[in-house]
Amino acid sequence: MNSLETIPVNAEVATGNVEPLLHEIRHALKRLAEGDEGTTIDLRGLPLAPGEEERIEAALGQGEVLAELHALGPTLVQETSYPGVWLITHRNSDNAVVARMIEVTRMPEILMSQREDILRGINKLESELQE
Amino acid sequence: MRKDQTLGEYLQAQGVSRRGFLKFCSATASLMALPPSAVAQVAEALASARRPSVIWLSFQECTGCTESLTRSHAPTVESLIFNAISLDYHHTLQAAAGYGAEAARKAAMEENAGKYLLVVDGSIPRDHPYFSTIAGISNLDMLTETAANAAAVIAVGTCAAFGGIPHAAPNPTGAVSVSDIIKDKPIIKVSGCPPIPVVITGVLAQYLTFGAIPELDEHGRPAAFFGQNIHDRCYRRPFYERGKFAETFDDEGARKGWCLYKLGCKGPTTYNACATLKWNEGVSFPIQSGHGCIGCSEPDFWDKGGFYNPISAGNWGSREALLGAAAAGAALGIGSAIAARRRQKKAQETTI
Numbered sequence A: 001m002n003s004l005e006t007i008p009v010n011a012e013v014a015t016g017n018v019e020p021l022l023h024e025i026r027h028a029l030k031r032l033a034e035g036d037e038g039t040t041i042d043l044r045g046l047p048l049a050p051g052e053e054e055r056i057e058a059a060l061g062q063g064e065v066l067a068e069l070h071a072l073g074p075t076l077v078q079e080t081s082y083p084g085v086w087l088i089t090h091r092n093s094d095n096a097v098v099a100r101m102i103e104v105t106r107m108p109e110i111l112m113s114q115r116e117d118i119l120r121g122i123n124k125l126e127s128e129l130q131e
Numbered sequence B: 001m002r003k004d005q006t007l008g009e010y011l012q013a014q015g016v017s018r019r020g021f022l023k024f025c026s027a028t029a030s031l032m033a034l035p036p037s038a039v040a041q042v043a044e045a046l047a048s049a050r051r052p053s054v055i056w057l058s059f060q061e062c063t064g065c066t067e068s069l070t071r072s073h074a075p076t077v078e079s080l081i082f083n084a085i086s087l088d089y090h091h092t093l094q095a096a097a098g099y100g101a102e103a104a105r106k107a108a109m110e111e112n113a114g115k116y117l118l119v120v121d122g123s124i125p126r127d128h129p130y131f132s133t134i135a136g137i138s139n140l141d142m143l144t145e146t147a148a149n150a151a152a153v154i155a156v157g158t159c160a161a162f163g164g165i166p167h168a169a170p171n172p173t174g175a176v177s178v179s180d181i182i183k184d185k186p187i188i189k190v191s192g193c194p195p196i197p198v199v200i201t202g203v204l205a206q207y208l209t210f211g212a213i214p215e216l217d218e219h220g221r222p223a224a225f226f227g228q229n230i231h232d233r234c235y236r237r238p239f240y241e242r243g244k245f246a247e248t249f250d251d252e253g254a255r256k257g258w259c260l261y262k263l264g265c266k267g268p269t270t271y272n273a274c275a276t277l278k279w280n281e282g283v284s285f286p287i288q289s290g291h292g293c294i295g296c297s298e299p300d301f302w303d304k305g306g307f308y309n310p311i312s313a314g315n316w317g318s319r320e321a322l323l324g325a326a327a328a329g330a331a332l333g334i335g336s337a338i339a340a341r342r343r344q345k346k347a348q349e350t351t352i
Helices: A018-035 A052-060 A115-130 B007-013 B018-031 B036-047 B064-070 B077-083 B098-111 B139-147 B157-162 B197-210 B237-241 B319-330 B335-351
Strands: A039-042 A066-070 A074-079 A085-091 A097-104 B053-058 B086-090 B117-121 B152-156 B187-190
Touching: A018 A039, A018 A052, A018 A097, A039 B036, A052 A085, A052 A097, A085 B018, A097 B018, A115 B018, B007 B018, B007 B036, B018 B036, B018 B197, B036 B197, B053 B098, B053 B139, B064 B157, B064 B197, B086 B098, B117 B139, B117 B157, B152 B157, B152 B197, B157 B187, B187 B197
Parallel strands: B053 B086, B053 B117, B117 B152, B152 B187
Antiparallel strands: A039 A097, A066 A074, A074 A085, A085 A097
């Protein structure tokens, strides 16, 4: 064998969990629209075959918002092509995925400025202005 | 991290923002198999959590369990949690040696009497006290002495949990598990050869967060991680249900990723989180890499009839039990995900 690509493995497998998950998201979106109730789905809790996470991602598509946070490693927050459905990927500083969530909400909390950080910012600005 | 600091203070001192802390809590809740809605409670509990003293004893073992835990590259969530404990004794990792090391263990036991967490990897030889010693102290004596004032014991790895490979026939040292000796302390068993690192840190995070023992299964393992068998969570499960099996490791079935049951996969009788948490930071797990599960997190896995013999040909439970499990499993499909949610909900109810 010259390379890994020559090994004849062609695993086309599926758990069948992708479509039910999309239905779960559809139900969650209705709850959000009708009662402003948010839902979070932890993708690590689902049995998924190799390639199925990518299929979920492809099915959801890319929407209007793409944000990147830098806190304990990068976090990518993307609104999917379905407004209100967000895909959040937390990575550590080695760029390894530590958690992956689908949030059905108007705005993921992780994007909002946190009160503690705002207070710290006030202190910093005040001390800089005193100098 | 100073001993008097809370985890929240420690992370703040490291320049971690509240947003970063929330991210840490999201990953920790996921690590503990808690529902995402529990993040707020995790954040509140972790912010005020104080650093517990941990004494780690290694007996008849191969150091694979410690390797499993420490191979994750810093600063992962696992390493942050690991930093949040005060590891006062671990003879593989500590700089101190000889009398200094033993003095550190005694000091930690005295300073934290009744409050420290005892982690044990490796089995304990019972046939002769000097089959395995540390600083001239037999494993049996060191375990009983150190467990006496521990708040709880975590038996890490199948050797500590069930006796493991040293316990395999003919068991030349009379190896036994921690729970064969310690009867008066809460014991959490984190089995696996080795255990998945995030399961070890998940249990530590659980203790750090809630200061409580998680819900355990019939073998004393945390139900959040060991509550379902690998078969029910395996992505190759649909092939099992359609009767499509690999017969050899290089046939058409193997190349197409069919079920490995006939090649000896022990997934149907093995309870662990490999199929969802996976290994090497989520890259893969044995079945995904083309080899059946060897059942390493189960009691007596080494003596159950050969890794390459189908379960039906070995000693992995009665035919009736297996058929029952298969029938129950067949009804799962996506239901396994629903069951996982239910399990997460139950875990939340029992821990928060």
